[in-house]
Amino acid sequence: MVNEINIANKLKRQELFAEIKDQKNKERHTMRRQRAKEERENPELKEKRLKENVTRTIDTMRVYDETIAQTNVDSDDEDGEDADAEDEDDLMRFFNTNQRDHPPKIFLTTNVNAKKAAYEFANVLIEVLPNVQFVKRKFGIKLKEIAEMCNKRNFTDMVIINEDKKKVTGLTFMHLPEGPTFYFKVSSYVEVKRIAGHGRPTSHIPELVLNNFQTKLGKTVGRLFQSIFPQNPDIEGRQVITLHNQRDYIFFRRHRYMFRDEEKVGLQELGPQFTLKLRRLQRGLREETEWEHRPEMDKDKKKFYL
């Protein structure tokens, strides 16, 4: 279309081009309006259209990963139904499952010689994490000693904020007393103040939404967050914490929901927002590496690990 316009005058050409574009837009809008109308009368059409036009995203084209539990395993010898039960067994060893006996109790600290940014982030995390106690990191106390002190005081998890050059760069989660240890990169942090129309959180225990953790590694990460938040949310608080995994990035969001009427639900963001990316998973308290991110892993755009 553009090539067909052979007018030397630039102003005229632009005018004509805008007109054509406007026309096309209008056509599209009327088509959509009409389609919406038809589909409102006949919802089957919409279903059919959505079924036919599935977008091919990088996520849907991901490389095959055998650790994603499949419902019917075709190989005859694989104990298909048992696989899930085994999974649970494996993870339960590390995490509190019977939380009534041991509700999560979190020890929060920073790296040694932390700067202001770390303490500000700690203030934010204190609001987010339940039953948390912040302790200023002191020089000369080894991690092993800290872990021992935490064990004596029945802490179930240790969270360390890693700050570098006055920026919060990472979060380490250690499950006590025997690990595992997760190290996440922290990025895209948006403080509460900067979120337009944000609400004020209440002290209710939030509900937890874990999205899209599929592989064995992903499930382990999901289990970490499950173990950090109590499993008896105060539903009257209507607060939700979402950890949404997409392409190995874990997005942290916090909302309050509200039922406007029977059908409509409103969401109010409470903040903060930040993004985590798993960098390392170690057995014990930072001992043998179980999984570590390497730069070569980013080469294949369709391979995901969580």
Add this chain to the structure above:
Amino acid sequence: MRLIVGCAHNGSIKEIVCNAGTDTSVQTAPQPLSVKSHLKEGAQATVCQMYTFDDKVVMARANGSVQLYKITKQAHQKKNVEPVENTNEANTATPVPEPEFDVSQFEELSSLTNLLDDSRLEKVFQKSTKRTKIYDTFVSLSPMAGSAHDLLLACKSGLIYIISVEKDAIKQLSRHEVKAPLDFAQVYDNTKTESVIFAYGGEENLVKLAKLSKDYSELSQIWEAKNVANDRLDMRVPVWPTALRFLNPAKSIDKTDSSKLNYQFVVVTHWSHLGIYNTQHGRKPQQYIDLLPKRESLAHLTMCGSAEDITPAGNLRSDDISNFTFVTADLKKDILRFNSKGRLLNKYGKGDIVGSASFIQAVNGKYLLAGGLDRYCRVYDLESSRRIAKVYVTGKVNCISMLDDNEIVIPQPESQTKQAQKKKKKHQIENETEQDVEELWNHLEGSNKKAKK
């Protein structure tokens, strides 16, 4: 090939039957013919050591029990699932023949329990650089030099058991205590000795040689290593041998001093050193080489050599301490092969392995079995470091044992075999024509030369 893998997640062992080229990460690659788990006993009772002989297997579990199982083979039967039958009707024209192979059944014959003692490790943990509490486990299970039915079982807490397998029962013959913690206990079986000699060591526990009396009732320490000299900043070099393998005793007759012991062995340490010891030379190592620049911890050691060169306990039958190669693994992800000069020869599973290896072993001088925290069991070609098989086993791998390396014949449907034959024929024809062409060419060349003359 047939592998038994001890899995950490539910205390089971898995029997894997697969062929070369198996890769569970690729859907189009050959898949294992059978992966079946047996003997689940829960995560507290994972199999940490395994020793197979004849048709029996001895397993040491993390809950302190040692069990003897009999392996019986049974023809593999495919489960008949109904939908399969339906599809069979549709394509009756080409029934796919099933490969025929055996699967193993395990039958418990006898067991010993309560062999571990966590309380002995409490003091050790206080001083240890490990941050996570150390629990007692079995660190080695190996046959004695003289008889294959007597086994030496060592625990992290420094308990040494001698057990014997007689007919269908295991018996504890004796129990000894040595200084904790142990990371290995390696039996010397290169030459015939009157009494059993073994070496042990661990974190801040220098390598020691110990001798068991003939009836295994007494244990005496006969030699202890000495730490290397302080480094150039006059700092003490930390001690932590993690694995040891013997070599044959030094041969040169004129130099050997009969009043001294004559043993040679290689050690890798947690601080990534390679120590080469010769007891004739003295208590300090003859060589102490830094293998990795960043002092990454090394945890395993297996010697490379042909099947005849490796003893049942994994020692090397060679007295040349300046010419051998070995494979070791660090706590991150690498499985590395070095020579005796400390030079890196190659790495196994580059870019494929993500977790640290918890088990490596060279088998038959041909294969390298590797398994680790990334829940895969892998088999490599020892020399070329090419991967032969990779199987996902759901749980972390504690130990692997190869029962045989026979390829299982996969019958091809008739149409395919015909095609293959055709291809072969074609190939033969091509070969023939090439030969013909060559002959013709030679003939021509000859004639050319003649013409020149």
